[in-house]
Amino acid sequence: MSTTSLTTQDQLVAPAGFTPILDGQLFEHAERLRDKVVIITGAANGIGKETGVRCASYGAKLVIGDLDLVGAEKTVSEIIASGGQAVAVKCDVTIWDDQVKMFELAIEKFGSVDVVVPNAGIGEPGNFLEVKLDNKTGKPQKPNLSTVQVNLIGVLYTVHLAQHYLLVDLRKVDTPTQPLKAMILIGSMASWDGFPVAPIYSASKHAVLGLMRSMEPSLLLKGIRIACITPFFADTGIIPTPLKVFLAGCPLTPVPRIAGAIIYAASHPDPAKSGSGYVLPDDGPVFEVPKEKFKMGVYKLLDDRLKSVEGIVYAVRLTKDVVKLVAKPLVVTVIGLGLARAFWSNRDILPSFMDI
Numbered sequence: 001m002s003t004t005s006l007t008t009q010d011q012l013v014a015p016a017g018f019t020p021i022l023d024g025q026l027f028e029h030a031e032r033l034r035d036k037v038v039i040i041t042g043a044a045n046g047i048g049k050e051t052g053v054r055c056a057s058y059g060a061k062l063v064i065g066d067l068d069l070v071g072a073e074k075t076v077s078e079i080i081a082s083g084g085q086a087v088a089v090k091c092d093v094t095i096w097d098d099q100v101k102m103f104e105l106a107i108e109k110f111g112s113v114d115v116v117v118p119n120a121g122i123g124e125p126g127n128f129l130e131v132k133l134d135n136k137t138g139k140p141q142k143p144n145l146s147t148v149q150v151n152l153i154g155v156l157y158t159v160h161l162a163q164h165y166l167l168v169d170l171r172k173v174d175t176p177t178q179p180l181k182a183m184i185l186i187g188s189m190a191s192w193d194g195f196p197v198a199p200i201y202s203a204s205k206h207a208v209l210g211l212m213r214s215m216e217p218s219l220l221l222k223g224i225r226i227a228c229i230t231p232f233f234a235d236t237g238i239i240p241t242p243l244k245v246f247l248a249g250c251p252l253t254p255v256p257r258i259a260g261a262i263i264y265a266a267s268h269p270d271p272a273k274s275g276s277g278y279v280l281p282d283d284g285p286v287f288e289v290p291k292e293k294f295k296m297g298v299y300k301l302l303d304d305r306l307k308s309v310e311g312i313v314y315a316v317r318l319t320k321d322v323v324k325l326v327a328k329p330l331v332v333t334v335i336g337l338g339l340a341r342a343f344w345s346n347r348d349i350l351p352s353f354m355d356i
């Protein structure tokens, strides 16, 4: 993995409340991915491909859905050539049925879904800031919103389906493995800050971060962890040439480090880390932003209230589970005691065993 010189804790000055995660830590729980089924959209190229290949190197089984089937099959061949398991399907993330097919393929081929990374994304075609008038009518033309279709609607479809399929498990496992269920969303530094030349891209990435934060409490109750990885520019096909020229000399975020952050967020065993953002603001280390960091003022108050509701929901679920577990033996015991009592109180009128 390409690294920067920032490799020791002493050299780092983390923004207040942010925790640096060094390169050496990114893969420390990656062994937990062994035999897990990982779905990544957009893994024919760039960040998705790097993440898929690395997950497979730790023993994960990959399902890749991409519009670029040729590229997706190349990723699959690379994984298989290194002794891994993977399968690809043509999938346009903006088409619901394509996404259902991708999840169904995972179940059919590998029996479960354990980690989902809705990574497919595009930049921003057109110029939202320029209002074009129709030649004939002189009225404003509809803007191109394909960025919202792929980066937001596509992600919403994946996340919605993941809520169902992460709980389906048809594997016949002799030795049960440690459960690991995760959704890792891909934001951007444009999730936190505006991006003046691409406002729709920035809006879509702000939305992805908001989606992660909003879903975290209910997913936690289902045992599913969620996080959002927010990198600065990285050298992939999503960056158009003029932007690459503009960025010349800027320290870009290394793609392997982004993949490392995705794997760290997916494989970390501590449930308290669910809901974190992971910021990669340049070519330096990954910073973890804990979910509490942005809970200020009235948000903190609402969050505390939500936590008490969560506590009640948890208690109700726990009671239901306990009742499910003990109900049958309890009924059998009560019936048994009832019969014994009836037998005992009527022992005089029942024929003596000795008489039979």
Ligand SMILES: NC(=O)c1ccc[n+]([C@@H]2O[C@H](COP(=O)([O-])OP(=O)(O)OC[C@H]3O[C@@H](n4cnc5c(N)ncnc54)[C@H](O)[C@@H]3O)[C@@H](O)[C@H]2O)c1
Pocket (backbone or CB within 6 Å): 041, 042, 043, 044, 045, 046, 047, 048, 065, 066, 067, 068, 071, 091, 092, 093, 094, 119, 120, 121, 122, 150, 154, 186, 187, 188, 189, 230, 231, 232, 233, 234, 235, 236, 237, 238, 239
């Ligand atoms: N590269 C960066 O600078 C950068 C920075 C921050 C966040 N990101 C995010 O990382 C993610 C991956 O981007 P990347 O940099 O690897 O770009 P990339 O162009 O290398 O890869 C994107 C992949 O998504 C696929 N894709 C595009 N539209 C699709 C659709 N409708 N259905 C299915 N697949 C589709 C492409 O075929 C491609 O394989 C994106 O969500 C992007 O917004 C990238």
